[in-house]
Amino acid sequence: MIKRRRLLQMGALGLSASVAPKVFSANNHTPFIKNINGKKPLVISTWDAGISANKAAWEILKNKGRALDAVEAGVMVTEGELHNCCVGLNAYPDRDGHVTLDASIMDEYGNAGSVCFLERIKHPISVARRVMEKTPHVMLAGSGAQQFAVEQGFPLEPDKLSEDAQKAYKEWLKKSEYKPVINIEHTRGENAFAAPPVRLSNGAFNHDTIGMIAIDAQGNVSGSCTTSGMAFKMRGRVGDSPIIGAGLFVDNEVGAAVSTGLGEEVIRTCGTHMVVEAMRHGASPEDACRLTVERIVRRHTQEELKNIQVAFIAIDKQGNYGGYAIQKGFNYAVCYADDYNKLIDSKFLLP
Ligand code: SD4
Numbered sequence: 001m002i003k004r005r006r007l008l009q010m011g012a013l014g015l016s017a018s019v020a021p022k023v024f025s026a027n028n029h030t031p032f033i034k035n036i037n038g039k040k041p042l043v044i045s046t047w048d049a050g051i052s053a054n055k056a057a058w059e060i061l062k063n064k065g066r067a068l069d070a071v072e073a074g075v076m077v078t079e080g081e082l083h084n085c086c087v088g089l090n091a092y093p094d095r096d097g098h099v100t101l102d103a104s105i106m107d108e109y110g111n112a113g114s115v116c117f118l119e120r121i122k123h124p125i126s127v128a129r130r131v132m133e134k135t136p137h138v139m140l141a142g143s144g145a146q147q148f149a150v151e152q153g154f155p156l157e158p159d160k161l162s163e164d165a166q167k168a169y170k171e172w173l174k175k176s177e178y179k180p181v182i183n184i185e186h187t188r189g190e191n192a193f194a195a196p197p198v199r200l201s202n203g204a205f206n207h208d209t210i211g212m213i214a215i216d217a218q219g220n221v222s223g224s225c226t227t228s229g230m231a232f233k234m235r236g237r238v239g240d241s242p243i244i245g246a247g248l249f250v251d252n253e254v255g256a257a258v259s260t261g262l263g264e265e266v267i268r269t270c271g272t273h274m275v276v277e278a279m280r281h282g283a284s285p286e287d288a289c290r291l292t293v294e295r296i297v298r299r300h301t302q303e304e305l306k307n308i309q310v311a312f313i314a315i316d317k318q319g320n321y322g323g324y325a326i327q328k329g330f331n332y333a334v335c336y337a338d339d340y341n342k343l344i345d346s347k348f349l350l351p
Helices: 003-014 050-062 067-079 123-134 143-149 163-175 184-190 264-268 271-280 285-297
Strands: 042-045 099-104 111-117 139-141 210-213 220-225 250-253 255-261 312-318 322-323 329-338 339-346
Touching: 003 210, 003 271, 042 050, 042 067, 042 255, 042 312, 042 322, 050 067, 050 111, 050 184, 050 210, 050 339, 067 099, 067 123, 067 210, 067 220, 099 123, 099 210, 099 250, 111 123, 123 139, 123 250, 123 312, 139 143, 163 339, 210 255, 210 312, 210 339, 220 255, 250 271, 255 271, 264 285, 271 312, 271 339, 285 322
Parallel strands: 111 139
Antiparallel strands: 042 210, 042 329, 099 111, 099 220, 210 220, 250 255, 255 312, 312 322, 329 339
16 A cells, blocks of 8 residues: 555656655655765755855854754855855846846745845845745735835945946847856856856856755754846846745755756746655655756757756755756755865766
8 A cells, every 4th residue: 555655656756766765654744764964954055156155054053043044144145245147236137237136035934935026135035034024925026025125124235237247248238149148157067058158357257046955953944045047137037046946945844955057947847846845755855856857858859958057956854965957067065064065066967
């Protein structure tokens, strides 16, 4: 009977035998996953910006702070960076020359808050948290989100582009080619997108959306995600990052997942929700990310896939972690001790 139920569950999720649930508890709802690399507390986040973001989050986690506070403080570091193509007000603008920001946050109670198409506010993640904590809503958009932020005491920043962004925008305007350039960082890899690698004025390569998930000493899980979205996107375009279940999903019974990459693909598959549900049914974090990447890949031809990068990272309730990407070049930062905060090259699907 249990076997049959397991098979049905696997079928419904599209799980292959290779990721068959390891162990199930009696009611088949509470996951009981073997400890693979479990650490507690633990914080992981996308791309190399994750290293400095993790540091801030770790300060809270190591002092037995709440995962929610850690994931907010962590990504605020990235939002405040002066040279960042893809997060915060210094990021690249949309095709009309405006920086518009998306962010989301979820806590251990399944509460969620998000903002999208938000302009002139330095820390969208904190506005998302206020939406979660101070309103009956989950998501505020555009001028309404900005109005709420100002009412909450967030300063309205000047409407101007950073030096890096101005330069990149000028360059883009020469052709004004509407070809979304995602995962700009990824262009360093062999499966490069059309755009050349971008070096910022401080000499560093730029990096991407930051998504962060953490489990605290009490075993509670939370997550955050913040981005300017695709560089030179259509005005009004909103990606996956502020959409609960797409860019970010947390379920304190199971774990959490966050995504980076071509948001439209993540939205179409409810990506992070799928990752968390796969873990609920027994997949390890890495397997759950891989299954979701496979789901996206199946919808596309080889030719289309050349221009698509999506990656997920996930943690489970035991503090196991993992990630998976479509293409080579994605990495994520893992931190679980004062002396352990390392960038890990993600596994990927395409050869
Ligand atoms: C978006 N997922 O807006 C974000 C962008 C991103 O790597 O993560 N790029 O689609």
